[in-house]
Amino acid sequence: MFRRSQRRIVIPFLLPALILTGLFFLYPLVRAGIISFEHFSRTGRTSFTGGEQYRKLVDDPSYTRALKNTFLLTFIGACMLFPPAVAVAWALHQKLYGESFFRFVVFAPAVLSTAVVALMWKFIYHPTIGLIDPALRSAGLGALARTWLGDPTTALPAIAFTVVWQGIGIWVVLLSAGFERLPVEVLEAGRVDGAGEWALFRRIMLPMLRDLMRILLVLWVVQSMQSFAFVQIMTRGGPFGSTDVVSTLMYRTAFDQADFGYAAAMGVTLLFVMLALTVIVNKVLKRDVIQY
Amino acid sequence: MSARARAIMAALSAAFLATAACSGGKGGSSHAASVTQPVKGGPIEAGVIPAKGTPSYNFLRDLANGLEKDYPGTKMTLTFANTEARPGLEQRWRSGKGPDLDYGMFDGTNPNLQDWANDDFLVDLTPYLKQQNPQTGKPWLDSFSPTAQPFMKNKDGKYYAVPTEASLTVLFYNAKIFKDHDIKPPATWDELLTAVDQLKAAGVDPIAVTGLFEPYMGMWSDYLFLRSVGYAKTRAALSDCTGKLDDPGFADGLTKLQQLRDKGAFLKGFQGTDFTAAQASFFQGKAGMILMGSWLVSEMKKSIPPDFQLGAIGFPSLPGGHGDQTALMGGEQLVSLNAKSDVIPLAIEWLKRLTSKQTQTARAKEIGEVSAVNDVGAPPEMPGMDKVMKSASTMVPRYYGIPDSKTKDAVYPEIAKLFFGKSDAQQTLNNLKSNLSRVCGN
Structure with missing residues (x-):
């Protein structure tokens, strides 16, 4: 009797979340899976093709290249994001003078729209009318000037930098919360034992933040593997496909060529790749929980 | 099976049938209008190439205002239909809610852009194009340059688009x-x-x-x-x-x-x-x-x-x-007519006005557009274009x-x-x- 009445109370509370999850996550997921077994004409006529789209994916160098670029963007972005984010979060933890101003400066880009940031950086990277190259030339460092978005070796890192520039504030906030949670007694004990700030950071803080870092890394992997807007606005996947990621290739396949079935197969494959990567990252970085 | 379960099953079956009916299939019912049907005012949506605020857009807006004035009850919406807007517009077409007039739906020289016509999404413009223009005594089709006509015509000999400008x-x-x-x-x-x-x-x-x-x-x-x-x-x-x-x-x-x-x-x-x-x-x-x-x-x-x-x-x-x-x-900027449009005669009237020699000449002079209509000179802002066109x-x-x-x-x-x-x-x-x-x- 009690359980029944308890269930009656729980269901209405769960229902909104279940409906939203079903409508915006489960249904699209299942539908994408179904679509990936169909061929679409431009006008939307469909025919069942079985696993043909998946077989095609295996032999498609554009998809392989896009997948490679997606991994690269994730890796380069992680290298650009985490060291400075941890450093800034640590610095903000040190009770600096004007701390709230620095917090504002670091977080400000996060409130700008992606399109604005992408267009702004597209201009900044411009080789002749931008800001970086002319500045380098006027400082006598012309040899370092590059056509950042026009060179296949620098285009992807340049996009990754832009993604990081905009998003770093969020990661700093999350990491700052981690630093704030560190038990003062443990840090004090370290100091009493003669540990310097560097040793304290490396040997006490970082190990204690390991769980948080693992979660943030998984979040970054999931987020960066779905990058679309920056690539689409800044390079459209060029030069010659060197920045093409799975989402931009998927978009072109679906909306330029109206091949929704093939695009869905790309999406489903990416989903499984992301799931696998998430599990691997979780497994590799998982350690015994440190209680504090 | 309880009454409640039966009701749920019935609702689910209806939902699946509706889903199945919505997927696949052709463009479907064309509101075939007679070529002699009188023009009546009504809401009409036309795709346009220029972005809002540009001189080219303002020119088209003025033309639309003229149509609204001449046919009471007309409310003309101009929707941006250039490259960046195509994915969204094509989705509207697939769901049967495309604008009355749109660009990029057909090109007789490109087999990849003929599906919409072949699947009955577009109005066959042949009877309208072959109708005599009372002012010139010639069919509307004859007003377009011979180089433009292959772009307008499908493999089956029917016409599915008219060019509003050449590029x-x-x-x-x-x-x-x-x-x-x-x-x-x-x-x-x-x-x-x-x-x-x-x-x-x-x-x-x-x-x-x-x-x-x-x-x-x-x-x-x-x-x-x-x-x-x-x-x-x-x-x-x-x-x-x-x-x-x-x-x-x-x-x-x-x-x-x-x-x-x-x-x-x-x-x-x-x-x-x-x-x-x-x-x-x-x-x-x-x-x-x-x-x-x-x-x-x-x-x-x-x-x-x-x-x-x-x-x-x-x-x-x-x-x-x-x-x-x-x-x-x-290439030609080709505009096609939606077979599901409720205002086909009004849409045809818009196309005739837009491709008239008078409008095209004004567009060439004021906006700098090259025309696909016969006897419209090259834009004066492009010296040499006349010579280029003649020598080609x-x-x-x-x-x-x-x-x-x-x-x-x-x-x-x-x-x-x-x-x-x-x-x-x-x-x-x-x-x-x-x-x-x-x-x-x-």
Whole structure:
């Protein structure tokens, strides 16, 4: 009797979340899976093709290249994001003078729209009318000037930098919360034992933040593997496909060529790749929980 | 089964049936209107190419206001229908809610853009086009230039679109710079190379080009192949997958492109320059020439300095080339009518007004649009365009249909590599052969 009445109370509370999850996550997921077994004409006529789209994916160098670029963007972005984010979060933890101003400066880009940031950086990277190259030339460092978005070796890192520039504030906030949670007694004990700030950071803080870092890394992997807007606005996947990621290739396949079935197969494959990567990252970085 | 369970099952079955009915299938019921049906006012939505706020858009808005005034009850909505808006609009068409009039739904020269017509989404305009115009005594169809008509016509002989403007790919040049430095507008490839040298000597980048939009770099190779190989063979090899790159003219065309690159003919930093910035560089006098569609002038109207002297010439010929030496590449902006439209006679009236000689002449003069309607002169803002059009033997579709073909990612990225110095002419040809062989399966 009690359980029944308890269930009656729980269901209405769960229902909104279940409906939203079903409508915006489960249904699209299942539908994408179904679509990936169909061929679409431009006008939307469909025919069942079985696993043909998946077989095609295996032999498609554009998809392989896009997948490679997606991994690269994730890796380069992680290298650009985490060291400075941890450093800034640590610095903000040190009770600096004007701390709230620095917090504002670091977080400000996060409130700008992606399109604005992408267009702004597209201009900044411009080789002749931008800001970086002319500045380098006027400082006598012309040899370092590059056509950042026009060179296949620098285009992807340049996009990754832009993604990081905009998003770093969020990661700093999350990491700052981690630093704030560190038990003062443990840090004090370290100091009493003669540990310097560097040793304290490396040997006490970082190990204690390991769980948080693992979660943030998984979040970054999931987020960066779905990058679309920056690539689409800044390079459209060029030069010659060197920045093409799975989402931009998927978009072109679906909306330029109206091949929704093939695009869905790309999406489903990416989903499984992301799931696998998430599990691997979780497994590799998982350690015994440190209680504090 | 309880009554409640039966009700749920019935609702689910209805939902599945509705879903099945909505998926697949053809465009369906056409509101076939008689050609003599009177025009009645009503809400109508028309796709337009220019963006809101541009002089070109304002011109169309004025025309729409005229239609609203003449047919009480008409409320005309102009919806942006250019490249960036296409995915969203096509989704509307698929769900049966496309605008009454739209661009990019049909092109008789491109098999990849004929599905909408073949699946009955579009109104067959043939009876309307063959109807006599009471003012001229001739069919409406006859008012369009013969070069435009293949773009309007499907394989089955029916017409599914009318051109509201033409876009010709020509070599624009800064006439003042050319005059000041005594440079002759190039008519042949050798003259182009000479002009490049002279412009460089004058401290001006010879050719503005974008490195961030591959099809615009492809305009150069497209024209070179047209001159050195010819349209039909190039189209068969690069887009239709019915031919191969065996003709020596392909290597010749690519070698010519490499020649330009090795001379440093392109805008400094073009690799990282998008097309708006490249076009702006040309109008700022930083580059002497630009190969571009005739939309350049209307698109950049607000950024062209008042004292800028523009010149236009056809793409240089390749003496000894086996292709078409005077053919012009271009396209038509084609508008089609939705078969599900409730205001077909009103939509036809809009099309007739938009493609009338009077409107087209005003658009050429005020906006700088090139017309596909007979006896409408070239825009006065494009000196030389009249001559280019008269001297052209024929007009062939630009890009050979590559952007809508499965060869899209196989061709232009290789041309971009050649531009960027990442491959030479022979490597480009080999890569093209291997990519096309993979994509086309031949």
